[in-house]
Amino acid sequence: MSDLGINPLEDTESDAALAYAEERRENIRTFVRTSPDYYIRNFDKIGESSRFTSTFNAMAGLFGPVWFGARGLWSWALPFLIIEALAFVQIARGLFGDLAADAMARISSIEGTLELRRQQLASAIETGSDKADAYQRAVDSLAASIGGIRAEAEALSQQGTSIALAGLAILIVAKLVQAVVANWGLEARFSEWISDRTIRSGMPVPHIVFAALFMAALTIAAMVHYSFPGQVALLSDFPTHPDIRLTGIAWVEDFIAWCVRNSEAFFDALTFGIRSLLDALEVILVQTPWVVIASLIILLTWLTAGVRTAIYSGAFLA
Numbered sequence: 001m002s003d004l005g006i007n008p009l010e011d012t013e014s015d016a017a018l019a020y021a022e023e024r025r026e027n028i029r030t031f032v033r034t035s036p037d038y039y040i041r042n043f044d045k046i047g048e049s050s051r052f053t054s055t056f057n058a059m060a061g062l063f064g065p066v067w068f069g070a071r072g073l074w075s076w077a078l079p080f081l082i083i084e085a086l087a088f089v090q091i092a093r094g095l096f097g098d099l100a101a102d103a104m105a106r107i108s109s110i111e112g113t114l115e116l117r118r119q120q121l122a123s124a125i126e127t128g129s130d131k132a133d134a135y136q137r138a139v140d141s142l143a144a145s146i147g148g149i150r151a152e153a154e155a156l157s158q159q160g161t162s163i164a165l166a167g168l169a170i171l172i173v174a175k176l177v178q179a180v181v182a183n184w185g186l187e188a189r190f191s192e193w194i195s196d197r198t199i200r201s202g203m204p205v206p207h208i209v210f211a212a213l214f215m216a217a218l219t220i221a222a223m224v225h226y227s228f229p230g231q232v233a234l235l236s237d238f239p240t241h242p243d244i245r246l247t248g249i250a251w252v253e254d255f256i257a258w259c260v261r262n263s264e265a266f267f268d269a270l271t272f273g274i275r276s277l278l279d280a281l282e283v284i285l286v287q288t289p290w291v292v293i294a295s296l297i298i299l300l301t302w303l304t305a306g307v308r309t310a311i312y313s314g315a316f317l318a
Helices: 015-032 036-047 058-063 065-070 074-095 101-127 132-157 160-195 205-227 242-262 264-287 290-305 307-317
Strands: none
Touching: 015 036, 015 160, 036 160, 058 065, 058 160, 065 074, 065 160, 065 205, 074 160, 074 205, 074 290, 101 132, 205 290, 242 264, 290 307
């Protein structure tokens, strides 16, 4: 305590406190470079508490992952990119997508089989074969299946509005969350920057352009792939020879089979786990557009290991 009974740690009017506050404001101006008064006010509010302090950053909410990426907050940008991409995919599917495409493809396949069975039925009736009844039952069953699938396709087609609204709701919630947590995340990065000035600050134009193009490319690729499945072969088929993938799958399956044959009791649970993992990886790595997966791999490599390693990764994937 000082002679006046004031705790020096709480004396915000002392020369040292005022000098520190002014230095902090100058550091914030240097770090953010845009709208410094806004960030000084919000950083001071956030710094007053060790807990999460909510603020509202309209620009972060509007531009979302692009804002976080341009600010260097990639650990925030990528999760929000995935969420927003999901939202945009749902909106595109609901408004423009062919929701009944899979059902119509099944109908087309069954109709081919139905036509074959009708020809067999006509031939059996003409020749008086005792298989006529079996062919008739097959024709009736296939016709009933087509009717059920067609009703399912009509129901799916009518779900477009609800799917689009669900996507819009996800997008709005994601935007609000981003607007609320943006300043908190940026203030934490500012604290790291104070200790390590090599951390990137500000919003360099090249990083803004890169973040915008990266986010737009991945989102558009996902929207086109899931809204119009099979329409763009470039997104569906990875540009490599299928024997490479099939050979790798065969090796893994042979290894699992060998393990099961030699230690069935021990490997039962392991077999189930590995097969479940492979199924999940197939969904992620096969059904997701390869452009999205390759871009994320290169980006994460760049963020964790640097530009040179990212270039090597891109060359290897190519």
